[in-house]
Every structure is written in C-alpha cells, then in structure tokens.
Amino acid sequence: MSDAMPPEAEKVAPDDRETSGPFDESEANPVRPYIDLGGIKVLPREGLNLRLEVEEQTKRIVAVGLDYADSTLQVQPFAAPRNAGLWDETREQIRGQIRQQGGRVEEREGPLGPELLAEVPVIAGAEGTAGKRIARFVGVDGPRWFLRGVIGGAAAVDVEAAAKVEDLFRSIVVVRGSAPMPPRDLIPLKMPATPGSA
Numbered sequence: 001m002s003d004a005m006p007p008e009a010e011k012v013a014p015d016d017r018e019t020s021g022p023f024d025e026s027e028a029n030p031v032r033p034y035i036d037l038g039g040i041k042v043l044p045r046e047g048l049n050l051r052l053e054v055e056e057q058t059k060r061i062v063a064v065g066l067d068y069a070d071s072t073l074q075v076q077p078f079a080a081p082r083n084a085g086l087w088d089e090t091r092e093q094i095r096g097q098i099r100q101q102g103g104r105v106e107e108r109e110g111p112l113g114p115e116l117l118a119e120v121p122v123i124a125g126a127e128g129t130a131g132k133r134i135a136r137f138v139g140v141d142g143p144r145w146f147l148r149g150v151i152g153g154a155a156a157v158d159v160e161a162a163a164k165v166e167d168l169f170r171s172i173v174v175v176r177g178s179a180p181m182p183p184r185d186l187i188p189l190k191m192p193a194t195p196g197s198a
Contacts (some may be wrong), residue, residue, distance in 0.1 A: 010137040020144065028173040037190060042066065051066075069168075072155035080145050087148075118134070120133045136150070136162075
C-alpha cells in the first residue's frame with residue numbers, strides 16, 4: 001500500500017447494492033408499500049417498530065430507529081458527492097469518538113463491507129454502574145448519498161439476528177432528492193403520514 005491518499009475517497013458499498021440494496025429511489029420497486037420518512041423509505045414487516053429520534057432544541061428528526069429481531073438499527077441518510085464516498089472518513093471519525101469515550105473498536109469485513117465493531121462504555125441503572133454496549137457501525141455509499149447504520153442488541157453478536165437486521169438495512173430506500181445539499185448534511189427526515197389522514 002502506498003502512503004499517498006487518493007484525492008477522492010472511493011465509494012464503499014456491496015457489489016450487489018443496486019439489486020439488493022440499500023436502494024436509491026431510482027432503483028426501488030414503485031409498487032411496494034413503503035413507509036415514507038422523507039430522506040428514507042422503510043418497508044414495513046412483521047415485528048418491526050419504528051421510532052423517530054428528535055433533536056431537543058431544533059425539533060428536527062435526526063435519525064430513524066428500527067426495533068427488529070431483538071435488535072435495534074439506527075439509520076441516518078447523508079448527502080454525498082457524486083463521485084466520492086463518505087464511509088471511509090466516517091469510520092475514522094467514529095473510531096476516534098469511541099476511543100475518546102474509553103471504548104474499544106475494531107474494523108472488520110462484514111456482509112455489507114467494512115464495518116466497525118465497538119464496545120462502548122455506558123452508565124446504567126440508578127447506582128450509575130458502568131456497563132458495556134456492543135454496537136456495529138455499518139455504512140454504504142450510494143449515488144449522491146451515504147447511509148449509516150448503528151446496530152445494537154442481538155444483531156451485534158448473534159449471526160441469525162444479524163442476518164435479519166442486515167436484510168432490513170438493505171431494504172431501505174434513500175430519497176436524496178434533487179435539491180443541492182452540502183456533502184455530509186443529513187438528508188431531511190419527516191414524520192410518516194398516517195394512513196387515512198389528508
């Protein structure tokens with residue numbers, strides 16, 4: 001390996017992303033009954049619970065939390081340059097943040113490509129006992145977007161649960177929209193419309 005950094009980071013995505021997801025809006029099956037959350041669309045499935053994570057001050061939705069297969073999957077879609085990927089750089093940032101918190105992190109090759117397996121210290125319970133949370137950080141660079149996922153619960157350690165959550169991650173459709181956006185900006189998310197309401 002040479003020390004010279006490429007001017008633009010390569011896009012990092014599974015080879016079959018266009019056919020197996022995560023999908024760009026242009027690649028999604030138009031007849032499937034997606035839940036529209038603005039920047040992403042999620043396919044409803046048995047046992048899936050959806051939470052929107054809202055920033056206190058701005059009331060802006062900053063992430064979508066999906067509870068599924070005794071696991072959690074938090075997803076965030078970001079705008080990205082047309083020709084460059086963000087996942088390599090984002091992994092570096094996550095690694096730094098976790099080490100700062102006193103956690104451990106290792107990079108490994110997962111089913112979606114390079115991912116981080118992290119052991120994050122958490123304070124739990126009324127006594128403030130320190131515990132550890134295992135989390136997997138996954139990411140996929142798409143056309144003009146980057147989808148980041150954080151997997152917790154059973155899917156961080158159990159192969160069967162992991163396969164279900166990876167499948168869920170891959171079923172997500174990213175709606176980048178045509179409006180110009182600076183790279184690394186969160187693609188706006190919104191509340192889903194409730195069926196039957198105007």
